Amino acid sequence: MNAHDAFELIRTRRSTRKYLDKPVGEEALRQIVEAGRLAPSGSNSQSTRFFVITDPALLAELAVTVKEEFAKMEAAPGMYASMAGAIRAAKGERYVFHYNAPALIVTANKKDYGNNMVDCACALENMMLLANALDLGSCWINQLRWLNENERLLRRFRELGLMEDERIYGAVALGWPDTESGLPEREPLPRKGNPVQWIMDS
Template sequence: MNETIKTILTRRSTRSYKEDQLPDSDLELLINAAIHAPTGGNSQSWKFTVVQSKEKLWELNRLVRESFANLIVDENTYRSKRTGKIAAQQEAYNFYYHAPTLIIVSNDRAYSNAMADCSVAMENILLAATSLGLASCWINQLTWFCDDVNMRKALTDCGIPENYIVCGAVALGYSASNNDSLVPRKKPDVNIIR
């Protein structure tokens, strides 16, 4: 099996991180991998905001907890939002799992391929991270809450333009767990027409 396929098949989400920061040279490679993803019409309108400041990460965590507290849910609400709302009531809740780096990926809200472009960039980050021996996890809370008033102020402070939505974020660092298991895949629904 070639190295690229091996990397794809061994990537997994990590939800427990060591404090150690990743080297700047790795960060540079991750961003370079991200921007080599395809974009609709070669738009490249994405923005990558790398947050490594503990204070800023804590502030975002506080605001995520605030947003969850204000979120009204019912039985039709997306399950992760319902479970997140309960989890966020705990003082120990941390939406980025204490990872030392969080890359927030945002794009122009008026651009119809905003989410698609950012998603392919994020997958490149996840795969590049795996190939470098780094742990990672896709993080969605800032996507849900980026337009909440206080969260938006914090994002503006981070340099994210008002007309940009958060399409996703990636937690990055070194795994603090030795049992990040591979999640089994369901049998895919594939229909080959020959």
């Protein structure tokens, strides 16, 4: 295993929010979802469920549902800034929560399992890293988690295979980046946070 390449893959993963109207390809999606399935899970529970969505009609339908459900809400003081931003944006004309990416992988887990979101997060990061290795753009998408008790979305995802005791805890948009080079943006954002304290032998 080459540690340098592995570190580069991690270092250069960035969020992509503009995608070409070009399918990802089934082989790449299969590899990516397998990377998600290989993520660690609490007590090896392996209870994350993956919905790999490439059906343009369903992606368009979800975009409309999410926009309409957010538009019904009001941004409140003290609300998580991204969620308030989504509510405000959804009241505008052109809000598409998945950025018109050609593929969206949604992760769900048991609602009463303490590591539900953490397990999904491990899977999502694995998938974003493999997407980077494949020169695909990716972006974590949280709107379906924020709406994971929304009856309309629950009903729709149950039709797609979500179990009664499961909820959505995150998603990843995937697609070919709409950049000049055709490659994802790879310059890491400066790290101003994430402090590290070293406690070493004295």
